[in-house]
Amino acid sequence: MSGNDLLFAVVPYVVLALAIIVTIVRFRQAQFTVSSLSSQLLESKKLYWGSISFHWGLSLVLVGHLLALLVPSGFELWNGAPLRLYLLEFTGVALGLWAAAGLIVLVIRRSTEPRVRRVTTPMDTVVMAIIGVQIFTGLWTAIAHRWGSFWGTEVMVPYVRSLLRFSPEPGFIDPLPFMVKVHVLAFFAFLAVFPFTRLVHIITLPLQYLTRPWQKVVSVRDEPPAEYVTRDKNARGVS
Template sequence: MDLNFIAFGVYPYIALAVLAIGSIVRFDREQYTWRTGSSQLLRRKQLVLGSILFHLGILAIFAGHFVGLLTPVIVWDFFMVTHGFKQMLAIVAGGVAGIFCLAGGLLLLHRRLFDARIRNTSSFGDIAILVILLVQLGLGLATIPLSLGHRDGSEMIKFMNWAQGIFTFNPYSASYITDVSWVFKAHITLGLTILLIFPFTRLVHMLSAPIWYLNRRGWQLVRSKRPMPPTRRTVERTK
């Protein structure tokens, strides 16, 4: 059993299994930890810009990977979308989305590292998962020059066959990407690792659709940073 088969033929199933089972168990047993842990009340302006860039970018990246990798080749052929066009579309759209996401992620990381109050309320996991995502974005952007060397879409077909082979339980799926660049392999491996640790991080909020918030009743109490003015009774006691 070679390393390539373990990494790209076995590890994907381990990551997907932990993702599914871990998310279900956490939602069932620890619903109060199923949240974003937002620090908006501590510093809003930088959060808004960073969050918008980051979320727009990551949603576009996720949609592009999902559609691009899991749509069968026969469907693209039916709509007469050439592999070369699809490759260039992925490079341009993915590059723009990746830059947006990276810029937003760096702003969010800057808040957590250099704002004392936010850093004190952040856990190790909050910072670690953000760093991991930024490294993954960097690897993704690093694949663009390599993809430009395969504008005919031949490399993309390999990744499509691999991804679709995983979901169709093809035992030879790992062989499709045996000879691709180590940058692609590192990008895939780290992506699978993110799926593996997903249920144990704040990323679980991505699985939520809190539409009931629109009709929620109740108030949120927030303490002011400024000291409260003394009451009349307090003044009389100090005289």
């Protein structure tokens, strides 16, 4: 097995398993630790300029990546005319730059605001470094190895799909430029640290809020503390 195979055929499964299993364990055993860990109370002006652009920029770029994975043929159709290709690529780069600008503000904020430093953990630094590499290599790819939305559907999409089919074909990645490889590896690193850092807050995006009633009344009769509920069906009063 070559180093390439190890990195692009074995590592993805390891980090994915890690991400899923540890996240589940964390939610079950230590849900108290799951939070966005907002520091807005301590400093809000720089956060305004950093957080909004960072979060929206990254989220939209992520949506773009996911769409390409789901409907690559749609991308191929769209990119059929050069003008539309330029528009898509330009939008992607602009969103990436927006996120990068946000991250820079956030890094400056974390390192210069004494109050925010007080609530910054080593893992926060790791997260910022990984996302920083991710954004940098993404932008590098978009600019130096142009038209990723075009060649990506032929190279990246089949590779990721092969992973999801459990028959990894790292050969797709082999001939790619260094920066693109780093971009992929940075995502694996992202998955690896995901359950151990504040990144878990991503999956708590409160979409259920859109459909729930405004008020919530809970009676002890409806919802006993989990540790008091016996699973034994024969026990008294438990249905």
